[in-house]
Amino acid sequence: MDALDLARWQFGITTVYHFLFVPVTIGLSLLVAILQTVWLRTGNPAHLQATKFFGKLFLINFAMGLVTGLVQEFQFGMNWSTYSRFVGDIFGAPLALEALITFFLESTFLGLWIFGWDKLPRLVHAACIWLVAIGAAMSAYLILAANSFMQWPVGFTVRGPRAELTDFGALLTNQVALATFPHVLLASWLTGAVLMACVAAWHLKRRRNAEVFRVPMRLALVGTVVVGAGILFTGDNLAKVMVRTQPMKMAAAEALYESAQPASFSLFTIGNLSGKEPIFSIDVPGLLSFLSTGSFDGKVEGVNNLQAQYRQRFGPGDYAPYIPLAYWSFRFMIGFGMLAVLVALVLLWLTRRGRLPENEWVWRAAIWAVVLPFLANSFGWLFTEMGRQPWIVFSQLKTAAAVSPTNGVGHVAASLAAFTLLYGVLAVIEVRLLLKYARQDPPEPEPATEDDGPLAFAY
Template sequence: MDALDLARWQFGITTVYHWLFVPITIGMSLLVAMVHTAWVRTGKPHYLRATKFWGKLLLINFAMGVVTGIVQEFQFGMNWSSYSRFVGDIFGAPLAMEALLAFFLESTFLGLWIFGWDRLPKKLHLACIWLVAFGTMLSGYFILAANSFMQWPVGFTIANGRAELTDFGAVLTNKVVLATFPHTIFAAWLSAGIVFMAVSAWHVGRRRDLDVFRPSLKLGLWTALISFVLIFFSGDTLGKIMTETQPMKMAAAEALYETMQPAPFSLLTIGTLDGTEPIFQLEIPGALSFLATGSFDGKVQGINDLQAQYEKEFGPGDYRPYIPITYWGFRLMIGAGALAALIALVLLWLTRKGRIPERRWIWSVAVWSVVLPIVAHSFGWIFTEMGRQPWIVFSQMETVAGVSPSVSAGTVLFSLIVFTLLYGVLAVVELGLMIKYGRKAPPPVEPPKEDDDSTLAFAY
């Protein structure tokens, strides 16, 4: 493999690994804030115990997300310097706002929340974790705004071979980010709900600390179900925006080779090895037309017609993404998320009116379902980024032109091996810590006294 292939592998591995922590942090910060609010409003000790328990898992995940996220920005200068020169004037603005505004907000108030248990008034202390939850979502918005420019560039002009910012408001209100942000946040809530469900199921199945984990289980189950419904509707909107801005990605997601009106949704497609044409397809008539256009009789452009159109518009070249990855990535994203929601629905029914199922396999399924949102998120981003290929900035710069010209394949290979091994160690550490503290009983704490004059205390 050359430097381009290695650089793409490195960025893909580190990005997907980093994204494992981001949605869980976004979702868990909200759920921890809700549990903390329940304690402040009711004064019931089991809500305080739950807040301390889930807060510890949130901190582990947050710390790992920070460590792995730092690497991402260095890669822009190391492996993708040509891309950075081209788009830095635009890409740098939302990234700077994410670091200086959103991350500063969430990290500062997370610190106050950690150390303020025995010092801050209850309501002020509660406000800290709500600001953390808001900060994580704000951080996600700025990152998605930067990424959405790569999907649908707006608010710029080309001067001296570079994209120069002309309208920052247009970048922040890009139609792609306005559709992507709610879809991503709802998916983050689904992830957090499943984490709450899985960990609580481990304890409830063993009849441990039911006063803490039964409410946590219910919160996780309802969060997962409500989030999935919201994901369904936000995904419908995102599909229409994707058809409008990147029709090739939509066609590749469905392996739709020829333009059709109406267009069916493919449940299963078997194609040639090079992905240029289908051999067998199992379809739902008109479903793709509705997803793409809002009408069951809508016209959806096919891969072959779009390839011919792009050749006329951008010059000779292959503008098709790798179809097997986009096709199956799209389905694994939807399938894993839907399966997680289905498990939550079944478990909610089985635990209604205080019931606790006796069959251990039910609780085992609930525990292992924690991997499903991780799979859905990973393949969702793989589909999003691979479906844009061969563009690194759609219609403006191809990926092959964005790699650093002076970095050798050997250098990239070395850093790829180092990062992969390092991230493998971090994965073991993260998993070990989450399992260790997820299995522990919630701390037997008493509500803090507001008139306590003790120094700041680390609650964990």
């Protein structure tokens, strides 16, 4: 491997690792806010117990996500100085807003929420966690606006080695950002809901604290099913935007080498994905045309045709991503996400009207389903970023030209080893903390009064 390969591995590893925490933060902040609102409306002490219990898990994840995000940013200057110089003026505005406004909103009101249980009026205190949830969503949008510039650059002009921002409004209203944000937001809510269902299922399986965990279980299962339907809708819209902006990515997702009208979608393929006929394939006629154009008879451009267009536009080169990775990551993203929804739908039926299933495998499925949204999120980002290759900023800057020119293999290998070791330690800490507090009983019930005790990591 050369320095470029190692730098790509390092950024990919740290980004995927960091994004394990982000959707949990976004998802749990909303669910904890809903639980606290339910407590305010009903006065049931069990809902207050559930709020504090899952609030503790949210706080652990928030802290760990903050640390991993800081480490991730170091790499821009270390390994990608040419890229940083090119996009610095563009990324500066949305990332500054993210740090100065949304992160300030999150951290300030999260502090008020943690220490304000016995000091703030109940409605004001509940508003704090809602503002944290809103801040987390706003933060996600600003970061996605920066990322969307890499997918479809708008609102800029190039002067020398730098892209300079000319229209901040165009950057914030990038069609890719507008399509990506609801999809990522819903995926994050699904992740938080499945995690909540997993923890509640572990307690209900042991018939412990059923009065506390029934409502979170039902809330999480209903949320997973509803959000899953929304993910299908937003995913369809995102696919159409992707075809308009990066048609090569959609062609790679289907391993469609020759343009087709109509174009079928292969659910599963065995065989060569390099342009030869597959050994075995299960296809849905017209589905790729619908995903791409909204019509079951629409035309979808193939890899070979797009290669010819890009070579004419950008010069000689290979402009297709690694097809097998794009093909399978796209399917794993959809498959794992929808499997989580299916598990939730089955559990929703089996736990209707307060039932607690006796079958051991039902609860095991509920607990182990927690890995599904994390896998779906990871494969989704692999597809998003790898499907854009060979561009780091589409049509403007190739990945091979963006790496720091003075970095040698030894420098990158050393930092890769250091980050891997650090993230390994953080992973052990995160898992142990979450398992420790997820297995504990909820805090003792308290009367629904203004004198509720402060939330802390331990009771």
